[in-house]
Amino acid sequence: MAAEALSSARQSTLRTANLGLVLRTVCAAPEPLSRADVAASTGTTRATASRLADELLAAGLLDESERGAPTGPGRPGTPLVPGSSIAALGMQVDAGLLAARVVDLRGRVVGERVEDGDFVGSDPMTTLHRLRAVTTDLLAHLPDVRVVGAGLALPGIVDASAGLLLRAPNLGWSNLRPAELLHLPLTPTLGNEADLAARTVAESAPGRPGPHRDFLYLSGQIGVGGAAVLAGQVLSGTSGWAGEIGHVCVDPDGPACRCGSTGCLEQYAGRHALLSGAGLPLDAAPGELAARIERGDPAARGAVDTAARALGVALAGVINVLDIPTVVLGGHLGELADFLRPALQEHLRRRVLSAGWRPPTIDAAVALPAAGATGAALKVLGDVVADPARWLG
Amino acid sequence: MAAEALSSARQSTLRTANLGLVLRTVCAAPEPLSRADVAASTGTTRATASRLADELLAAGLLDESERGAPTGPGRPGTPLVPGSSIAALGMQVDAGLLAARVVDLRGRVVGERVEDGDFVGSDPMTTLHRLRAVTTDLLAHLPDVRVVGAGLALPGIVDASAGLLLRAPNLGWSNLRPAELLHLPLTPTLGNEADLAARTVAESAPGRPGPHRDFLYLSGQIGVGGAAVLAGQVLSGTSGWAGEIGHVCVDPDGPACRCGSTGCLEQYAGRHALLSGAGLPLDAAPGELAARIERGDPAARGAVDTAARALGVALAGVINVLDIPTVVLGGHLGELADFLRPALQEHLRRRVLSAGWRPPTIDAAVALPAAGATGAALKVLGDVVADPARWLG
DNA sequence: GGAGTTATGTTCCACCGCAAAACAAACCTC
DNA sequence: GAGGTTTGTTTTGCGGTGGAACATAACTCC
Secondary structure (H helix, E strand, O other): OOOOOOOOHHEEEHHHHHHHHHHHHHHHHOOOOOOOHHHHOOOHHHHHHHHHHHHHOOOOOOOEEEOOOOOOOOOOOEEEEEEOOOOOOOOOEEEOEEEEEEEEOOOOOOEEEEEEOOOOOOOOOHHHHHHHHHHHHHHOOOOOOEEEEEEEEOOEEEOOOOOOOEEEEHHHHHHHHEHHHOOOOOOOEEEEEEHHHHHHEEEEEEEEEEEOOOEEEEEOOEEEEEEEEHHHEEEOOOOOOOOOHOOOOOOOOOOOOOOOOOOOOOHHHHHHHHHHHOOOOOOOOOHHHHHHHHHHHHHHHHHHHHHHHHHHHHHHHHHHHHHOEEEEEHHHHHHHHHHHHHHHHHHHHHHOOOHHOOOOOEOOOOOOOOOHHHHHHHHHHHHHHOOOHHHOO | OOOOOOOOHHHHHHHHHHHHHHHHHHOOOOOOOHHHHHHHOOOOHHHHHHHHHHHHHHHEEEEOOOOOOOOOOOOOOOEEEOOOOOEEEEEEEEEOOOEEEEOOOOOEEEEEEEEEEEOOOOHHHHHHHHHHOOOOOHOOOOOOEEEEEEEEEOOOEEEOOOOOOEOOOOOOOEEEEEHHOOOOOOEEEEEEEEHHHHHHHHHHEEEEEEEOOOEEEEEEEOOOEEEEEOOOEEOOOOOOOOOOHHOOOOOOOEEOOOOEEEOOEEEEEOOHHHHHOOOOOOOOOOOHHHHHOOOHHHHHHHHHHHHHHHHHHHHHHHHHHHHEEEEEEEEHHHHHHHHHHHHHHHHHHOOOOOOOOOOOEEEEEOOOOOOOHHHHHHHHHOOOOOOHHHHOO
16 A cells, blocks of 8 residues: 555564654643643553653653642642754745744744845855855854754755755756755755745644644745645655646636746736736835735736636636645735635635535635745654654664 | 554554555565565564464465475475455446446456446436346355455545545436445445546555556546545545546636536546537447547547647646646546647646656556446455454454 | 542553574475 | 575564552542
């Protein structure tokens, strides 16, 4: 069935599986759990849960917190929380910003640097050296945490296993190895910006489920990226090319796209398309468009309606194929969500086959600058939570 | 991470996992394996592999076959093969046929009944009673096998967990429970025809990988159904509505579809659209269209080119989002594959972003009447292979 | 304030399943 | 037929969990 590695389960597999289970249980819980709570919700005995928790405590992956107000009879339990000394570094380079952020196992931002700038068509060496300087400064001024790994979010197609950025059209970069140019003590794993931003919706903290577990994420940057999330897992495709919803064809007779196709979604709902459709300069602030709509500007209104129609066609197609009727809008599309929603919902209702049974919903992502950086850190921490046994040594 | 049940791994988990691993290894192997082979390819010791194999043998899930010609020095191994006495029943109701088929663990068809007919707008009770008669006859004349479960493939949306057929537009059926009307000794689980047919491509026999593990399957029936298969697993969506690629919008200004949307793929590549576009009656044999193209009939040629263009737009969208660049055509689209391929490939090359790196491929499924029935049986047997421990008692 | 109650966390022992190694079996080669 | 080689089985040891008893720390009631 699944193409899992054909490796047999041995005794140690049991231990690693259960260590992971205990850590995930604590991470996922909204309130701190005692050892007995962990035993109850994992189905193990108190003896086993306690022993596993002790191992995780010794490695710093869990912490014992102070008891709160006692609640009832019986010996009070000692609350367990994810370890605060384990953290990961997430970085991001985008058309408009540069960011480095350190997030700990509890999902708290331990430190961050975000710099605005225009990196469209920038020199990779120069830009990455600047990111390196920012990151080095951030790491130097960090409280006492153990940074266990790093990730880098990029607005393009990456081959994560090879550490290769294949192409990032909006940066004008292609075929380079950012990790080598960054030359940090921690080698970052690469990831697509939209995939990683989607992770911040799927997980509100490492191992803790976010508001949705199955959704389509749309990342409105200069282009329109996307990601499909199923059971909390981002579908990355067979080799990282997934999520290019910006180049789904909305109208075969539509305008030519620089990708070579015609009528791509990006030609209607990309930032440039929206701004120029509304008669705004391409470097206008994203909030300006919203302001004009509120003032009743017909050009702005028209641009948003055009975008809503195109989004409706493209998203309906994806929903019909994947049956994921929840859409989360990020980036500039998230800022315009309230203006897009009525028309978009109407289009989806017409074009989605299951709409009569279960109408699609449209949410806006929490506006967070450089969500990709947080997502990159979450991905690293997700690896820790998935297999804590590797971090006990 | 994954939303797996929060159940801890205990000792018995090890055993069930390894039993499954051994059975899957034997099923997946193209040639029979000895106990020592199993040990080598699973990573266990010969002692463990042998013990697990003996348990599976005792339950009939494995058989020892006769040794072939001895090959070299050393004690010859006894070849293990999937048990021939374990089988499953797959059934199918479609617009044009009724089928029941029994498949064993080795993937061999132990017995089958296929009846042609016109079930469009048929009475569910009448049709299912006929299927019941056919199936009962089949089961009565079966050799000595143990039928461990049953499945029923239907051309529509099903809620498998509730045993409910929500709607099957081409049959004109909706909101009914086929299992109750069938009233067989084995209660069949329901499945979508395209999903199950896709399984016959993903698996050439229970647990044995087929020609592709990641592909988009297109089922050309009266409508156009589909399924996305990732790592051998059919993506069924959050509630069974996935795979409705027939209603992906290809042209928002296109003809109205009975689903309420406009320009759906089905309006260009559905059987009716193809036949009427070619000037053929709607009940023409599928081969007739191919014959006309070979004779150079311009109307037939035009209809296929129109379908190719529409398929190109719809499939490019799915490939851009999911990054699954392999397409397998089934049903009438499979029969027309050779005529569709050149134009379709050209459209995909233009519209798929990754086409320059890795051009999409278009295959035709092996033409098998009632592939859904085989898929339904494979699904049941897949459950056995996934967790053989449940069948040892 | 002390005895009883209740729930948590720990310790000890038994059982299960796999690994490792020794042993038995079957076939080939010389 | 003796030695070599590989397969399959038996025995022993170890890791890890389950279960039961025990220690601990609160609350409650008299």
